[in-house]
Amino acid sequence: MAKKQIPVLVVAGFLGAGKTTLLNHLLRNTRGARIGVIVNDFGSVDIDSMMVAGQVDSMVSLSNGCLCCAVDVSDMDAMLDRLANRSSDLDVIVVEASGLAEPRNMIRLVAGSENPFVTYGGLVLVVDAVEFEVSRARHPEIEQHVALADLVLLNKTDRIDSDAHDDLLGAVCGLNPRAAVVSTEHARIDPALLFDIPERPGPQPGEQLTLDQLLYSDDDHDHPHLHDDYEAVTFETQDALHPRVLVDFLENQPAGVFRIKGYVRVAAGLRVSTYRLHTVGDHIRFEPVSRGEKVPDCTTLVVIGTDLDADAVRERLAGCVATEPVSGDAMYAVHRFTAR
Ligand SMILES: Nc1nc2c(ncn2[C@@H]2O[C@H](COP(=O)(O)OP(=O)(O)OP(=O)(O)O)[C@@H](O)[C@H]2O)c(=O)[nH]1
Numbered sequence: 001m002a003k004k005q006i007p008v009l010v011v012a013g014f015l016g017a018g019k020t021t022l023l024n025h026l027l028r029n030t031r032g033a034r035i036g037v038i039v040n041d042f043g044s045v046d047i048d049s050m051m052v053a054g055q056v057d058s059m060v061s062l063s064n065g066c067l068c069c070a071v072d073v074s075d076m077d078a079m080l081d082r083l084a085n086r087s088s089d090l091d092v093i094v095v096e097a098s099g100l101a102e103p104r105n106m107i108r109l110v111a112g113s114e115n116p117f118v119t120y121g122g123l124v125l126v127v128d129a130v131e132f133e134v135s136r137a138r139h140p141e142i143e144q145h146v147a148l149a150d151l152v153l154l155n156k157t158d159r160i161d162s163d164a165h166d167d168l169l170g171a172v173c174g175l176n177p178r179a180a181v182v183s184t185e186h187a188r189i190d191p192a193l194l195f196d197i198p199e200r201p202g203p204q205p206g207e208q209l210t211l212d213q214l215l216y217s218d219d220d221h222d223h224p225h226l227h228d229d230y231e232a233v234t235f236e237t238q239d240a241l242h243p244r245v246l247v248d249f250l251e252n253q254p255a256g257v258f259r260i261k262g263y264v265r266v267a268a269g270l271r272v273s274t275y276r277l278h279t280v281g282d283h284i285r286f287e288p289v290s291r292g293e294k295v296p297d298c299t300t301l302v303v304i305g306t307d308l309d310a311d312a313v314r315e316r317l318a319g320c321v322a323t324e325p326v327s328g329d330a331m332y333a334v335h336r337f338t339a340r
Pocket residue numbers: 013014015016017018019020021022048098099100155156157158159184185186187259261277278279280285
């Protein structure tokens with residue numbers, strides 16, 4: 001009997017919307033499903049795969065570039081082949097696109113796969129409820145991304161009031177009346193909603209692009225990609241950082257920075273502590289790492305933005321290194337932005 005095809009879900013969404021948070025949520029709440037993961041990060045250090053490592057058995061990761069720009073499906077196929085083959089027993093494969101990926105191209109790559117063991121399982125678009133309007137005004141392509149989604153997660157609803165939520169819901173439903181829309185905090189969604197996304201039988205009413213158009217349109221090179229404008233700067237140091245100087249850097253970020261993610265080691269008193277660090281726009285969040293979690297033994301950050309002066313960014317980060325003993329109460333600066 002033919003082996004059942006494994007649905008491949010594409011998870012997309014602009015920088016910092018909550019894609020890795022969703023992936024982690026799914027991996028912690030598998031309901032018995034076996035999940036394979038393909039992670040694509042924009043910077044040269046694959047922070048996202050570090051943040052899901054340890055929770056998943058089957059993972060393929062691609063950093064330093066955007067998967068959506070693979071010229072043909074063979075790159076994607078090579079990754080899918082590692083997860084989906086005659087002997088694999090996965091129930092679903094989740095592809096986490098970089099925050100700058102073009103979902104249309106991602107769908108094209110998956111739907112066009114020649115791997116007989118997989119089938120395209122739908123596009124889940126994670127939307128940052130706080131940043132959506134600003135990002136959309138800056139990048140009107142985001143409207144197309146919403147229009148293509150099978151399921152839209154309005155994430156970070158804990159950070160907006162009910163009027164803003166109503167407006168956002170109206171805007172998203174206006175852009176895509178056919179998608180299911182689910183509001184979430186920390187991307188906590190019932191996994192059954194995602195794994196059950198039906199295969200698209202063909203063009204549906206309201207759909208903007210048919211599968212054929214996705215597969216065979218050749219305008220990709222004329223079409224601007226979000227990541228044409230963005231660049232990533234990597235910073236690493238073995239030396240511990242001064243918490244207050246680091247927070248000052250984060251509160252006064254260099255021009256053009258939109259997103260910072262990675263791990264920081266900060267010193268205060270006699271202790272050196274490691275945190276995951278995320279900034280999205282001017283929102284700063286430090287997350288304590290859990291005991292036993294595998295974390296790098298140095299500070300590793302990826303700074304993403306437009307028109308960045310890479311040397312200046314690295315210089316300012318290097319200026320955060322603690323050069324003399326730091327008092328214990330300096331850590332309050334970090335605690336102001338630490339998730340409880
Ligand atoms: N307040 C709040 N924060 C959230 C929520 N979901 C995610 N975050 C935080 O937002 C930040 C970015 O989340 P990620 O899951 O890393 O976002 P991402 O889309 O994977 O980011 P990129 O890979 O850089 O595009 C992290 O600090 C998360 O903890 C939410 O619902 N509410």
